[in-house]
Structure formats: C-alpha cells, structure tokens
Amino acid sequence: MTKTFSPTKRLLVKGIIATCLLSVTRIGFAAAMAQVVAVRVWPSSTYTRITLESNISLKYKQFLLSNPNRIAIDINNISLNPILKNISSKVLKHDPYIKSIRVVQRDQKIVRILIELKQDVKPNTFALSPIAKFKHRLVMDLYPSKPASSKNDDPLLALLEEYKKGELNKKQSEIKSPTNKNKNAPIIVVLDPGHGGEDPGAIGYNKTREKDIVLQIARRTYNLLKKEPNIKVYMTRNEDVFIPLKVRVAKARSLRADLFISIHADAFANRSVGGSSVFALSTGGASSSAASYLAQTQNEADQIGGVSRSGDKYLDNTILDLVQKTTLSNGVLLGNAILNRMKKVNKLHKPFLEKAGFAVLKAPDIPSILVETAFISNTAEEKKLKTAAFQNQVSKAIFDGVKDYIKKRKK
Numbered sequence: 407m408t409k410t411f412s413p414t415k416r417l418l419v420k421g422i423i424a425t426c427l428l429s430v431t432r433i434g435f436a437a438a439m440a441q442v443v444a445v446r447v448w449p450s451s452t453y454t455r456i457t458l459e460s461n462i463s464l465k466y467k468q469f470l471l472s473n474p475n476r477i478a479i480d481i482n483n484i485s486l487n488p489i490l491k492n493i494s495s496k497v498l499k500h501d502p503y504i505k506s507i508r509v510v511q512r513d514q515k516i517v518r519i520l521i522e523l524k525q526d527v528k529p530n531t532f533a534l535s536p537i538a539k540f541k542h543r544l545v546m547d548l549y550p551s552k553p554a555s556s557k558n559d560d561p562l563l564a565l566l567e568e569y570k571k572g573e574l575n576k577k578q579s580e581i582k583s584p585t586n587k588n589k590n591a592p593i594i595v596v597l598d599p600g601h602g603g604e605d606p607g608a609i610g611y612n613k614t615r616e617k618d619i620v621l622q623i624a625r626r627t628y629n630l631l632k633k634e635p636n637i638k639v640y641m642t643r644n645e646d647v648f649i650p651l652k653v654r655v656a657k658a659r660s661l662r663a664d665l666f667i668s669i670h671a672d673a674f675a676n677r678s679v680g681g682s683s684v685f686a687l688s689t690g691g692a693s694s695s696a697a698s699y700l701a702q703t704q705n706e707a708d709q710i711g712g713v714s715r716s717g718d719k720y721l722d723n724t725i726l727d728l729v730q731k732t733t734l735s736n737g738v739l740l741g742n743a744i745l746n747r748m749k750k751v752n753k754l755h756k757p758f759l760e761k762a763g764f765a766v767l768k769a770p771d772i773p774s775i776l777v778e779t780a781f782i783s784n785t786a787e788e789k790k791l792k793t794a795a796f797q798n799q800v801s802k803a804i805f806d807g808v809k810d811y812i813k814k815r816k817k
C-alpha cells in the first residue's frame with residue numbers, strides 16, 4: 407500500500423495548531439476550506455453508496471425534497487471544484503436508486519448536492535475517519551424504503567438493516583448443533599468473495615483489484631457447486647458491493663450454512679513473495695506473525711469499506727464451546743482438504759494449513775475457512791490471477807476440496 411504525502415494537508419494541520427497556540431477562538435478552523443479529493447458512486451441491487459472523500463471532515467445538512475423526489479445535502483465551507491462537479495457523470499444508468507446527481511454552489515461557502523431518486527429510499531449518512539489510503543469520507547448509503555418482495559429469499563437487506571441498528575446479534579438464528587440436522591438435507595455452502603465496493607482489497611502492480619478477481623473466482627466455484635445434486639450454494643455478494651464482515655457471517659448463519667469459504671488474494675510489500683494459502687480460524691494466537699498481520703489487515707476491511715456501527719456478542723458466550731469444538735475441527739478438515747487440492751494448481755506459500763483470527767471465520771456453528779488464492783502483489787501471480795485458466799483451476803480445487811471434505815467430516 408502506498409502512502410501519499412500531502413503537503414496541503416500538512417500545512418493545514420500546522421495552521422490549525424498555530425491558531426490553537428494563539429488560543430483565540432475556533433475562527434481558525436472556520437477559515438480552513440474543505441476540499442473534495444475524490445467522489446465515488448457504488449450502485450448495487452441492495453443499496454447504492456455515494457462517497458465524498460475530503461482533506462478535512464465535511465460539515466453538512468441533509469434534507470428531503472419532493473416533486474420530484476430528491477435528497478439535498480448542503481456542505482459547508484467548501485467551493486465547487488472539478489472533482490465534485492464530476493459526480494454527475496458517476497451515476498450509472500442501471501443504478502436502481504439514483505436517477506441523477508447535480509451540484510451547485512449555493513453561496514460563497516455552501517455547495518448543494520441534489521440527488522434525484524428513482525424510488526423512495528432511506529438514506530444512511532455517516533462520516534469515516536482516515537484509514538489506509540483514504541482521507542476523510544462522508545458516506546451516504548441509499549437503501550430502498552420498501553424492499554422489493556421479488557428479491558427471493560436473500561436475507562442480505564434485512565441483515566444490513568439490523569446491522570445498522572446494532573441488532574444483528576439479537577435476531578441471529580439459533581446456534582445449530584450438528585445433531586438437529588436432517589441427514590438427507592442438502593449441504594449448504596456459502597462462498598464469500600472478499601472486499602467489494604468502497605473496499606478494493608489488495609491492488610496489484612498492474613492495478614488488478616482483489617475484489618474483482620475474487621468475485622470472478624467465486625462465481626466460477628458457484629457454477630461448479632450448483633450442479634451437484636446434494637449441494638446448495640450461495641454467495642455473500644455477487645456484485646461490486648461493500649458488505650461488512652459480520653453481515654457476511656450473519657448471512658451464512660441465516661442461510662443455515664454447513665460450510666463457509668472466504669476467497670481472497672494475498673499481498674505483501676516484497677513482490678517476490680508468492681504462493682497460495684488456506685486459513686482456518688484460530689481462537690488463540692495466529693500460526694505465524696505474517697498470519698497475524700494478515701488477519702489484522704483483513705479485519706480492517708470494515709473500516710476501509712466503511713460501516714457506521716457494529717456489535718459482536720455471541721462469540722463470547724461460553725455455552726457455545728461444545729458446538730465450536732466440532733466446528734473448529736471440521737474447519738481444519740475442510741481447510742486441509744482444499745489445501746491438498748490447491749497445491750496441485752499453485753505452489754503453496756506455506757506447506758501447511760495456517761491459522762489466524764479472521765473476523766469472517768467466526769460463525770460459531772459453521773466450519774469456515776479462508777483461501778488466499780495467490781499473491782496479487784507478485785506480478786507473475788497477478789497476471790495468472792487474471793486468466794480464466796487459473797481462475798478455473800482454483801475454483802476446481804475449492805470444489806474438489808469441498809467434496810473431499812463432505813466425505814470425511816465429523817457429524
């Protein structure tokens with residue numbers, strides 16, 4: 407990850423400190439004008455996200471206008487620049503919620519953003535502090551007011567709603583013990599392509615984005631698994647959308663998944679490092695310092711992708727111990743089964759199943775693993791990751807590993 411040095415930001419910080427030292431009032435802050443440095447619009451069937459990235463945090467007021475239905479956001483202390491103006495061109499025709507966006511300078515210091523809507527929405531607006539390569543962000547997520555009933559049985563929208571309110575774990579499905587399952591019921595596999603939307607994941611030397619590659623691999627794996635008569639397969643996301651880690655786990659739990667496979671591509675500062683890895687959940691420490699670092703950076707996905715709140719309780723409940731033991735040992739079994747297949751399609755980064763505390767692997771009753779398909783930071787592997795041939799090989803390895811596991815697992 408490259409850190410960009412921003413001289414303007416630095417001068418600004420110095421200016422603010424100087425004003426504080428003179429200890430006058432907050433007039434010094436008012437004088438600092440905000441600058442929008444990037445705008446992004448992420449449409450998806452579940453929700454559309456608008457992100458304004460700026461050098462300092464934005465002060466805004468938001469209100470609804472009717473005839474036609476619009477959302478207006480007045481941003482203070484800012485003048486319209488070409489980047490902000492360009493937001494109109496970011497709206498895609500197929501966006502389910504946004505018809506158009508206009509920006510106008512209301513007076514010397516206020517810019518108004520007008521979002522014309524295609525349907526009634528519930529906006530959720532929040533600010534994010536700088537993280538990784540991102541500066542301050544103002545995020546607006548537009549959710550449908552009335553979820554379309556045609557949206558089959560996908561629980562994603564409802565789970566995101568609960569997540570926003572901090573109620574995700576209150577309404578979670580009961581803990582599934584292996585014994586209360588019908589033996590002839592199909593095996594439910596949930597594939598989890600990592601990252602998405604505002605969170606690109608790792609980025610290769612040639613700008614390949616992890617989020618795109620892993621979605622393609624997950625789709626290929628999905629297509630293989632869906633042909634199996636005794637398997638039912640779902641995906642946590644099938645679009646370029648940001649889904650918080652806990653919502654991914656919650657989706658798998660509400661689908662009553664039997665196994666969960668998170669798909670990623672690794673990255674390291676040293677471009678010569680390569681190979682595939684498979685991780686199972688560790689409840690204690692990580693199997694290596696690199697594994698622990700990786701888990702830490704992957705768990706930051708929520709801060710990078712951006713979420714307004716969170717909550718996590720059920721993991722601390724000791725009643726789960728027994729269920730968790732079976733889950734963990736089945737996770738190891740699944741991980742090894744996939745690792746054995748992966749070593750036929752790529753060299754391994756480490757010749758054994760690794761363990762780390764990835765947040766996305768923490769469903770107490772679902773054996774969960776994470777596959778680092780290859781290093782996107784390694785130019786040779788980046789090139790490979792983009793090819794249909796390698797993507798198919800990885801998908802087949804995951805598919806075969808799942809089938810090997812099903813034969814061996816403890817019930």
Ligand SMILES: [Zn+2]
Nearest residue numbers: 600607670671
């Ligand atoms: Zn990742």
